[in-house]
Amino acid sequence: MTTIGDPDLAIETSGLTKRFGSQTAVNSIDLAVPRGSVFGFLGPNGSGKTTSIRMMLGLVAPSSGEVRVLGGEVPRHLPEVLPRVGALVEGPGFYPFLSGSANLRRLDSADRGAPSATRRARVDAALDRVGLSHAAGKKVGAYSLGMKQRLGIANALLVPRELLVLDEPTNGLDPQGTREVRHLIRTLTDGGTTVFVSSHLLAEIEQMCTHAAVMSVGGLVAQGTLDDLRRVGGSRIRLLTPDSELAIRVLARLGLESRAVPEPDAGYLVTASLARAAGAVAGAPPATPGDRPGALPVPEVIVAALVAEGIRVRGFSVQRASLEERFVALTGEGFDIAQ
């Protein structure tokens, strides 16, 4: 376990673990969220994302490990850290019998760093920012889920923040609302705010984030920039040929494991992965561009070998794995909720 305290990181965890009884919800994660990034925290339901966020915000005490947020150790320095952090945790929470603006004023009054004199103006500005001005006086009990979600985001924006932690921010929002949230996050990062977004939706992370980490069954299975994550997934070759059996033998000689499926008009589609063993960057610092798998053949060598054997190559391409394939490879497919 390394000692932590890197000033360039907005969130840093080391060996962060949370056990509930015999269940381990979060298993020794080492997270490094660079300042100024839009950091996607990706994982299926039940993979430990929200518990990790709760530990970052001091709501839940870690069983072991350390957390630093904006340079301050949590939970010891929470009073200094939290005023600089805006958060939406596991959905919005409001008093249904109060109006939207009354709810925000109430929560704002709990922050001793938030000046009372400007409270009304700040609440109005935050409501305006999420497009809720028209419903400011309406009781939250009458809000739709999407409106509550917007109100939750407004609550995180009541004072200027250095870090925003948004747990599933687009949950319950319509496509228009999702676009607005994405736009909002972009304007926030332009102002220098670090945004930490959790989501189980890959497409969302792919559109918003510069960095991402992937959680699976309580553990961190990958993290880095989006490009790093894509690269680790490796590339695949796609070969169109009628001579599938021979091609598979040639590829095997080159150290590539391949499989063939019938393909109309071309005979067969033979695919093979150019990746190293999966999970190469799990919890490790991002791989550098030079750190490519060296043992595997480059594409032109493969084509030359195929042609030399007289294989009819009707199509050949190298495809970089999509982030989705990578995500599925890391977290497993299907609807089983972990644990």
Next chain:
Amino acid sequence: MPSDAPHRESGAALLRSELWVLFRRRRTWALLLALAAIPILIAVAIRLSSSPSPGRGPAFLDQVSQNGLFVGVTALIVAIPLFLPLTIGVVAGDTIAGEASHGTLRYLLIAPSGRVRLLVVKYIGAAAFCFAAALTVVVAGTVIGALLFPVGPVILLSGTTIEVGEALVRFLAIAGYVMISLLGLSAIGLFISTITDVPVGAMAATISLAVAAQIVGALPQLEWLHPWLFSHYWLGFVDLLRDPVSWASFGDNALLQAGYIVVFGALAYGRFLTKDILS
């Protein structure tokens, strides 16, 4: 973005907000209205019936038709075993668990309110409700009594007579006494509220304890325990209707309630400070 010198508010804003939210809730008004209905019910019943036979029913009941000022005190005697603890149980049991069930507890804590400060503010809110509840019964009783019955100098338990003005001051002191009587129960409610996320459970448990304490208080076999029950001095407020005022029960009561506040405040503190907030 961070300001160089972090601005610090006094922290009174959260307390103001707590009181504002508490007394703006329709539920709080419903509880207070229910309490106000007790003296009104008593007064109307006496007004409509022929004069009650002395010595039956709650203390002072037979005096009401001669002097309307007694309605408030009679209503307190009726309300203190069950109705007042019921409303206190609802408010005190809701303090933390209610926030948890709304999902607002986590947002208050990350605002950050600070756990200790939130606990203190919540307790002060519950105490303010105790005062409002006692005052509601006394004021509603005095007003309805004045409307339906003649009002005049009050004959005290010691036999002396005091003017209406002094009587009203003593009634206010009685409201204060009743409020203090309920502070121990509020502290218990606050503690129970920190152990659950289900407000109804905390409310029911608090109310049950209030009833249980009075049942224990009625069992002569457990007499050694009686001075330690938070309900022990609940009816002692009639001592404020003596001449001279007997302050002994007032002091004993305050001391006992303070003990409950310390013990259950410490338990709530110990529980809440280390609690994993999963709501």
